[in-house]
Amino acid sequence: MSANSPAEVAAQYATDRNLRVRKETHVRYGVGPDLEPRVDELLALRGNEALLDVGTGPGDFPGRLRDQGHRGRLVGVDLSPGMVEHATAFHPGVEFVQASADALPFPDASFGVLTARHMLYHVPDVPAALAEFARVLRPGGRFLAVTNASGSLGExxxxxxxxxxxxxxxxxxxxxxxxxxxxxxxxxxxxxxxxFGQVQVDVLDSALMFPSPEPVLTYLESMTALHRLAEGDRGRVREALRRVLAPRFRAGGWRVPKRVALIGARR
Ligand SMILES: C[S@@+](CC[C@H](N)C(=O)[O-])C[C@H]1O[C@@H](n2cnc3c(N)ncnc32)[C@H](O)[C@@H]1O
Structure with a gap:
């Protein structure tokens, strides 16, 4: 099993459109404990740390920290120029840089905290990226990865x-x-x-509660393999999915368990 191809990753994240659809689905239909309070609890930021968010996408995480009064340096890195452009426009209080996780344009020991949220599964050489993360963290600096846990959204x-x-x-x-x-x-x-020589793993169990098949279809269509289908093919795939989804909605909404892993370490 390998990470998604670089071309597939580039196509999926050329703009923030697809990711935005999925994030909105999680916000609107998510039930159970929220991810952000758990992230905040694990990082326990004092507010003056220099923090690097790798694979930052539209920059929502460092943007939120700045909005909440974080005073230290905040930097977001992403491979996609479109994401960097979008993030820069929306979060003027954060520095955004286009770069790859395995070649970060920062001197050794530049940051006290490094986060990599829902991105390491896209990186072809994860050990190389993690070595690079450790390099730019100062001794004692903290690392937190957020990722899909096994079985998440299995249904x-x-x-x-x-x-x-x-x-x-x-x-x-x-x-x-x-x-x-x-x-x-x-x-x-x-x-x-x-x-990093040590690791701490937490898993957060929650769910998506869909009220109807429509948002399920919208969520699936935000993924590369489906949104590049021709209109006619997309209509047929939609109908096939609707048929299979229908029995799941007989009793009303459909609850789909979701699991997020938070993997932390200290340099
Ligand atoms: C699923 S999105 C997550 C965005 C954001 N961290 C969040 O949780 O909302 C994955 C992001 O990682 C970026 N990405 C993929 N491979 C990367 C790499 N090798 N280096 C830096 N960013 C990368 C993509 O461009 C995309 O913006």
Missing amino acids: LWDVVAEVAPEEPALGGLLESRAGSAVFSEHNGEGLVRAA
Whole structure:
């Protein structure tokens, strides 16, 4: 199993559109404990730390910290020029830099905290990126990765797998999903321990509660394999998914368990 191809990652994150759809789905339909308070609890920031957020996307995390009064240097790095452009426009109080996780343009020991949220499963060489993270952290600095834990949204992927034999595009979706397993709480724990000498793993269990099939379809269509389908093909795939989803909604909403892993270490 390997990470998604660089071309696939570049296409998916050329702008923040697809990611925005998925993030809004999590905000609107999420039930159970929220991720942000758990992140804040684990980082326990004093407010003056120099913090680097790698794979920052639209920069929501460092932007939130600045809005909440963080006084230390805040930097977001992303491989996608489109994301960096968007983040710069929306969060003027944060520095944004276009760079890859495994070649960070900062001197050794530049930061007291480094976060990598929902991004290490896209990186082709995770040990190289983790070594780079350790390099730019000062001794005693803290690292926190946030990632999908094994089995997260498994019931959603069961639906996709049920339709995949008749729709090859859904096979592509399942393959890219399998690529995401390259950095879960299981393999992530060993990789982070190898880079930092120690590791702490937390798993946050929550769920998505969908009121109808429509937001499920919107969520799936934000993924590369589906949003690049021609209009006619997309309509057919939608109908096939709707058919398989219908029984899940017979009793009202559909609850899909979700699991997020938080993997922390100290340099
Ligand atoms: C799922 S998004 C997560 C964005 C943000 N951290 C969040 O949680 O909302 C993954 C982000 O990682 C970026 N990315 C992928 N590979 C990268 C790499 N090798 N170096 C830096 N960023 C990368 C993508 O461009 C994308 O913006």
